[in-house]
Amino acid sequence: MLKAIRRSLLNSLLRIEAVFDRSFGSRLNPIRQLGTITFFLFWIVAATGIYVFILFETTVSGAYGSVEYMTRDQWYLAGVMRSLHRYASDAMVVTMALHFSREFIMDRYRGARWFAWFTGVPIIWFLYTSGISGYWLVWDQLAQYIAIASMEWIDWLGIFGEPIANNFLDNTSLTDRFFTLLVFMHIFAPLFLLFIMWIHVLRVSQPKINPPRGLAIGVLISLTVLSVAVPVASHAEADLEIYPAVFNLDWFYMLFYPLYDRWGPGPLWGMAGGISLLVALMPWLPPMKKPKTAVVYLDKCNGCTRCFEDCPFGAVSMRPRTDGRPYEREAFVDPDLCTSCGICVGSCPVSTPFRQTEELVTGIDLPGFPLVRVRNDAVKAMQHAGESDVEAKVMVFGCHHGVDVKALERPGVKALSLPCIGMLPPSFIDFAISRGGMDGVLITGCRENGCYERQGNRWTDDRIASVRDPYLRERVQRNRVYVSWADATDMVSLTKNLEEFRGSLKDMTGKAGK
Amino acid sequence: MNIYGIPIFYLVPLLVFGPIFFLVLYNFGLKNLINPPPEIKAERRRREGVEKERKSKIKRFPPAGKKEKSITPLGWVGQAVFYLLFAAFITYLSNNPVYQRANPDEALIKLSLSHFGKRKGECHKRTSKELSELAPNMRKSISCPRERWPVMVKFEIDGNQVFEATEKPSGLSSDGSSTFYETFLVSSGEHLFSVWVSDDGGQEYVFKTDKRIMLKPGQSLVIGLHKDKKEIYFK
Numbered sequence: 117m118l119k120a121i122r123r124s125l126l127n128s129l130l131r132i133e134a135v136f137d138r139s140f141g142s143r144l145n146p147i148r149q150l151g152t153i154t155f156f157l158f159w160i161v162a163a164t165g166i167y168v169f170i171l172f173e174t175t176v177s178g179a180y181g182s183v184e185y186m187t188r189d190q191w192y193l194a195g196v197m198r199s200l201h202r203y204a205s206d207a208m209v210v211t212m213a214l215h216f217s218r219e220f221i222m223d224r225y226r227g228a229r230w231f232a233w234f235t236g237v238p239i240i241w242f243l244y245t246s247g248i249s250g251y252w253l254v255w256d257q258l259a260q261y262i263a264i265a266s267m268e269w270i271d272w273l274g275i276f277g278e279p280i281a282n283n284f285l286d287n288t289s290l291t292d293r294f295f296t297l298l299v300f301m302h303i304f305a306p307l308f309l310l311f312i313m314w315i316h317v318l319r320v321s322q323p324k325i326n327p328p329r330g331l332a333i334g335v336l337i338s339l340t341v342l343s344v345a346v347p348v349a350s351h352a353e354a355d356l357e358i359y360p361a362v363f364n365l366d367w368f369y370m371l372f373y374p375l376y377d378r379w380g381p382g383p384l385w386g387m388a389g390g391i392s393l394l395v396a397l398m399p400w401l402p403p404m405k406k407p408k409t410a411v412v413y414l415d416k417c418n419g420c421t422r423c424f425e426d427c428p429f430g431a432v433s434m435r436p437r438t439d440g441r442p443y444e445r446e447a448f449v450d451p452d453l454c455t456s457c458g459i460c461v462g463s464c465p466v467s468t469p470f471r472q473t474e475e476l477v478t479g480i481d482l483p484g485f486p487l488v489r490v491r492n493d494a495v496k497a498m499q500h501a502g503e504s505d506v507e508a509k510v511m512v513f514g515c516h517h518g519v520d521v522k523a524l525e526r527p528g529v530k531a532l533s534l535p536c537i538g539m540l541p542p543s544f545i546d547f548a549i550s551r552g553g554m555d556g557v558l559i560t561g562c563r564e565n566g567c568y569e570r571q572g573n574r575w576t577d578d579r580i581a582s583v584r585d586p587y588l589r590e591r592v593q594r595n596r597v598y599v600s601w602a603d604a605t606d607m608v609s610l611t612k613n614l615e616e617f618r619g620s621l622k623d624m625t626g627k628a629g630k
Numbered sequence: 631m632n633i634y635g636i637p638i639f640y641l642v643p644l645l646v647f648g649p650i651f652f653l654v655l656y657n658f659g660l661k662n663l664i665n666p667p668p669e670i671k672a673e674r675r676r677r678e679g680v681e682k683e684r685k686s687k688i689k690r691f692p693p694a695g696k697k698e699k700s701i702t703p704l705g706w707v708g709q710a711v712f713y714l715l716f717a718a719f720i721t722y723l724s725n726n727p728v729y730q731r732a733n734p735d736e737a738l739i740k741l742s743l744s745h746f747g748k749r750k751g752e753c754h755k756r757t758s759k760e761l762s763e764l765a766p767n768m769r770k771s772i773s774c775p776r777e778r779w780p781v782m783v784k785f786e787i788d789g790n791q792v793f794e795a796t797e798k799p800s801g802l803s804s805d806g807s808s809t810f811y812e813t814f815l816v817s818s819g820e821h822l823f824s825v826w827v828s829d830d831g832g833q834e835y836v837f838k839t840d841k842r843i844m845l846k847p848g849q850s851l852v853i854g855l856h857k858d859k860k861e862i863y864f865k
Binding site: 136138139140141146169170174202203206207210261268271277278279281282285286334335337338339341342346348356357358359360361362363364365366367368373374377578581582583584594 | 683726736849
């Protein structure tokens with residue numbers, strides 16, 4: 117049931133991504149950059165926050181006046197900064213929520229990915245604490261409402277001897293000292309947020325935390341224009357002797373306050389705690405996925421570091437040799453970090469199908485999908501491709517997350533799907549053409565910049581271009597290799613590309629493409 | 631004194647905290663950004679070289695697959711529409727829809743009381759023998775048990791009981807105050823408020839107050855207990 121829902125959501129997501137690809141190109145596609153945009157928005161919020169803080173007065177009587185000064189008297193700079201501070205914070209909630217949803221839909225939170233998922237939960241809490249504590253400082257009637265509601269909500273836990281909501285009983289009970297404490301909360305919560313964001317990407321190898329320049333400029337310009345066109349305004353000044361009833365809520369941050377008004381603190385704590393716990397534990401809830409992780413075969417490993425360089429999750433490390441062989445180092449796989457993508461197998465120079473030995477053993481392999489199986493399956497497929505004088509024979513290599521390549525099979529076309537296209541050693545392309553009797557090889561996998569295993573299609577591109585070890589040998593004619601990155605929903609376009617490729621092989625082979 | 635319209639005292643936090651903040655950031659890694667260590671510079675040069683080689687080799691060995699097309703004019707329009715919709719979405723939900731949490735005609739009552747219950751046992755005067763058995767700094771002539779009675783509060787509006795609760799004293803030894811914090815929404819107009827507080831386990835009410843108050847729409851009324859005057863106040 118869950119699988120069917122996720123599949124349907126995934127197809128919708130991929131179609132939306134395809135629309136954005138057409139407008140932005142794959143590199144600037146904002147849907148694939150949600151995490152990096154969130155980081156970028158954080159820096160906008162931090163920079164504008166520092167400026168706003170310079171002009172902000174940290175007293176109960178002066179806070180509102182200083183914010184009004186920024187908004188009205190220095191609207192052209194401080195006012196824009198204030199609006200940008202607010203809108204970028206709002207946008208952070210949106211990008212964070214979308215990033216979270218995308219990772220769920222793509223099923224990227226189990227196994228080795230649990231850490232990033234798990235640390236995402238405190239990020240949500242700290243982001244909300246940062247945003248809500250910022251609203252208190254304006255000290256208008258909205259601040260009054262959410263400050264009191266927040267304090268009452270915290271008081272329900274009973275961790276303070278006296279209710280902290282008592283600080284907001286009337287205009288004499290709120291002191292400058294307490295207000296300064298709120299200011300410090302708004303400074304320290306974002307610092308903790310940044311700290312957790314750093315931890316969030318800590319276990320990812322070569323994490324991307326900055327969006328491509330074009331996208332960053334687009335986001336900054338759109339929010340700046342918005343800040344100038346629709347500047348943020350405050351409510352009337354707070355007055356604890358009145359009970360304001362109508363508000364223009366910022367629904368990104370204050371969605372839960374109407375619920376608080378209706379349910380009270382207990383049920384809201386139950387909901388917040390329950391959902392947080394459920395989300396945090398999701399990586400361990402059924403159906404659990406525990407594929408066999410990569411294994412190093414030391415008798416074939418010379419410590420060349422290619423798997424170490426290519427692993428997108430930092431699961432491979434190099435350590436001093438333990439088997440006495442005359443090499444300095446050896447590869448070592450941390451099973452807790454390995455997603456079993458097989459990219460390390462594709463990077464190993466020993467992973468070549470040309471070896472004549474009966475049992476193909478490589479330096480690093482996937483026990484659940486060993487290289488020998490890849491070779492045997494490929495050989496078997498190529499043997500069954502048939503002989504034809506009119507049709508070009510094409511071997512298709514794809515991945516489990518892209519188009520179902522088996523559906524492309526037809527006379528003259530055979531296909532093999534791998535856990536990730538990055539698992540394919542480039543020598544298999546050479547092998548298919550020089551030994552397998554294929555006229556060409558079509559490589560496919562997730563869309564560009566959208567690899568499920570982060571770097572699979574990029575490393576493959578580089579290996580074919582002879583930029584990244586192991587290279588595809590120069591003797592392989594590149595017009596016999598067709599690269600077409602396609603998501604699971606791109607069957608039609610991939611089929612079209614396949615036929616076009618077979619047509620282009622006509623001149624080289626003297627066969628007629630179908 | 632103003633600088634470009636900014637009162638000069640506004641700059642004090644910047645002048646005081648700015649250099650401290652900068653020094654912290656500098657030592658936390660900003661120095662590596664401003665002047666990277668030689669190994670980082672060498673690594674950057676290596677990466678730049680790799681990227682240069684990548685670009686030239688990709689030109690030399692292009693696979694037959696379709697390369698990504700450049701963005702069309704329609705694509706640029708699409709981007710503009712996306713940014714516009716994104717901004718519109720942020721603006722709208724940042725202020726709308728308007729939320730009304732209560733009827734504007736209503737008023738809020740905050741009942742906030744903090745009171746120490748009576749001690750559960752009687753204090754007694756220590757004998758000289760008892761005093762001599764204590765450490766010199768502990769020799770207080772009066773000894774009182776720490777544990778206190780829970781405090782009970784009853785609250786009525788216009789003769790209708792709306793709240794009754796008993797709170798234990800705070801603290802591990804149950805020697806702290808008992809605290810109550812409750813809010814009530816009532817319609818504006820005149821109301822009779824009655825509060826009872828018992829601090830000896832409900833045997834008798836030490837505070838009993840009835841007060842008739844005219845509430846304005848949107849008013850916030852606090853009902854509390856003066857710790858010094860030992861009386862219930864309405865503010």
